[in-house]
Amino acid sequence: MSLPFPWQQAVWENFNHRIEQRRVPHALILNGGEGMGVERLACAMAERLLCVATHNGYACGSCKACQLLAAGTHPDLIRVEPEESGKLIKITQIRGLCSALEKTSQQGGWKVALISPAESMNIAASNALLKSLEEPQANTLLILISHRPSLVPPTIRSRCQIETLGIPGSDMAHRWLMEVAGEHAEVSKVLEMAGGRPLLALEYLQGDGLESRQHVEALLDSVRRAEATPLDAAQACQKYDADELVEWIMNYIHRLITGELQNQRNPALFHFLDKLIKARGWILSGSTINTQLLWEELFIEWSQVFQRGR
Numbered sequence: 001m002s003l004p005f006p007w008q009q010a011v012w013e014n015f016n017h018r019i020e021q022r023r024v025p026h027a028l029i030l031n032g033g034e035g036m037g038v039e040r041l042a043c044a045m046a047e048r049l050l051c052v053a054t055h056n057g058y059a060c061g062s063c064k065a066c067q068l069l070a071a072g073t074h075p076d077l078i079r080v081e082p083e084e085s086g087k088l089i090k091i092t093q094i095r096g097l098c099s100a101l102e103k104t105s106q107q108g109g110w111k112v113a114l115i116s117p118a119e120s121m122n123i124a125a126s127n128a129l130l131k132s133l134e135e136p137q138a139n140t141l142l143i144l145i146s147h148r149p150s151l152v153p154p155t156i157r158s159r160c161q162i163e164t165l166g167i168p169g170s171d172m173a174h175r176w177l178m179e180v181a182g183e184h185a186e187v188s189k190v191l192e193m194a195g196g197r198p199l200l201a202l203e204y205l206q207g208d209g210l211e212s213r214q215h216v217e218a219l220l221d222s223v224r225r226a227e228a229t230p231l232d233a234a235q236a237c238q239k240y241d242a243d244e245l246v247e248w249i250m251n252y253i254h255r256l257i258t259g260e261l262q263n264q265r266n267p268a269l270f271h272f273l274d275k276l277i278k279a280r281g282w283i284l285s286g287s288t289i290n291t292q293l294l295w296e297e298l299f300i301e302w303s304q305v306f307q308r309g310r
């Protein structure tokens with residue numbers, strides 16, 4: 001069974017409290033960003049509602065419902081996600097979900113739908129979901145997992161209770177990482193690089209992400225100090241996944257902005273961040289992009305960020 005992560009405890013307790021009070025909302029947006037383990041929290045919530053013999057506010061793990069959940073075959077848990085990673089959720093998927101929700105639950109209890117990520121619904125799919133949100137069925141919970149809730153249409157957002165998971169305190173994240181990954185000299189470093197997001201930090205520790213990110217950050221530093229040309233840096237970045245690369249650079253910029261006061265007074269830095277957000281939009285939209293040109297343009301802009309206004 002899924003257990004919420006330590007930094008999700010407050011949201012979890014609130015959820016349990018609502019169950020006890022019979023005030024479970026009809027639809028919930030879990031907003032956490034990537035690397036925060038939001039999917040696991042959503043699963044824990046679904047299991048908690050569907051289990052028929054809960055124990056201390058958690059799914060028991062052994063009743064018939066829990067066995068079906070563990071096997072991934074519980075008929076009253078409906079998952080909706082893009083058919084292909086990075087693609088959109090289609091209207092036919094949402095229509096299928098809505099008609100399933102209109103029927104009575106097969107096991108006689110709750111019906112739970114997990115939509116992930118919610119911002120992947122196209123406009124038509126969002127509109128189709130709206131009907132279900134406007135005419136809620138009893139004992140039905142829609143959980144929308146969202147990493148970028150601003151991209152979820154306001155008509156949907158306004159009909160959902162929104163739970164935002166904040167970045168955990170560094171002590172908690174540090175302790176958790178040590179427990180999961182063992183004593184590791186790089187724990188503080190990866191947490192910093194991951195912007196405090198524990199699962200992302202774990203990924204860096206366990207994968208090759210750490211070295212790649214350090215390489216990219218070193219390139220940014222070199223260009224900033226004019227020790228490398230934007231063209232060389234762009235060339236060196238070609239081997240990275242475009243989506244990941246933009247994310248790494250954005251994290252780095254966030255750290256600069258939150259770390260040093262003088263950076264908060266540098267409009268060029270915010271302008272650069274806007275460019276990155278735009279670039280990420282192009283990449284996520286799946287359009288064909290000449291990445292060499294894109295990185296060149298970004299690194300040229302970057303090389304000027306700290307020169308303006310001097």
Ligand SMILES: [Zn+2]
Nearest residue numbers: 051060063066
């Ligand atoms: Zn159970």
